[in-house]
């Protein structure tokens with residue numbers, strides 16, 4: 627059986643700045659990956675590396691500048707607005723308190739989804755479907771009935787939003803930082819839930835996160851992004867257990883913690899980010915402890931090393947051109 631989702635050479639260019647200082651950044655640059663049925667694939671990287679833009683293009687919220695997205699081998703552009711797509715792919719967002727209107731009872735969202743997608747023929751059928759999905763995430767219809775979002779904890783409300791996403795029996799959940807706004811003590815229980823949904827119900831998950839600890843725990847494969855590029859991708863145990871790309875190593879050593887108060891980057895951070903996006907060669911060159919001359923000149927090609935893809939001159943055919951590689955056997 628072929629992959630469930632294929633992302634092929636996907637790119638998104640944004641134009642930033644004012645009329646006189648306009649710059650074009652490739653927020654997502656020729657990104658290619660696939661997700662199999664019943665697989666959890668993580669896209670990880672620091673803020674501003676293009677993870678959300680990738681997810682938004684898959685969901686159809688953002689139009690790709692180029693590239694293709696295939697779902698079960700079919701180009702999604704052909705059926706993006708059809709029922710089939712909405713039933714198959716569902717999103718779980720970062721902040722459950724923004725998903726639900728504070729003035730509406732939470733259960734109303736469930737009945738609305740059942741109605742909109744024609745998921746039940748009778749009211750008892752609707753009750754039983756909603757209760758079944760809520761139970762799959764450790765809640766029940768009785769427990770949520772009559773309650774407003776403010777009466778739930780962040781963790782409970784995120785569970786409710788996952789249950790709502792499950793109503794149509796989707797094959798793929800796209801979860802963008804689903805635990806970063808949830809209390810640290812509850813994060814593992816939510817990510818475990820994704821693993822359970824994948825193992826027990828065959829739901830695939832595109833898990834987008836800063837948090838390599840939860841990624842290590844639940845994902846089958848992982849792609850590390852830096853300034854629009856996938857720099858390393860492969861089985862999670864290989865990539866995080868024995869990282870090859872200097873950026874993956876740095877990310878593992880720093881383990882950035884998502885801070886809900888830090889939702890917006892400072893102007894200086896944004897300018898540094900923009901500068902990196904505009905670099906000619908490897909976008910990580912300015913920060914790389916293993917940088918060589920070639921790194922600032924040419925973007926490294928994809929190379930396959932020890933069961934994973936790496937985009938780094940240290941491993942490419944030109945690896946020996948780096949000063950530190952001269953006379954040393956290539957890795």
Ligand SMILES: Nc1ncnc2c1ncn2[C@@H]1O[C@H](COP(=O)(O)OP(=O)(O)OP(=O)(O)O)[C@@H](O)[C@H]1O
Nearest residue numbers: 640641642653672673674675676677678679680899
């Ligand atoms: N609508 C937009 N217009 C212009 N630039 C954008 C837009 N959306 C994102 N960007 C820029 O594209 C780059 C990638 O952003 P993106 O949100 O995809 O990264 P991210 O890794 O998901 O970060 P975060 O975790 O903070 O959301 C950033 O430099 C961001 O400022």
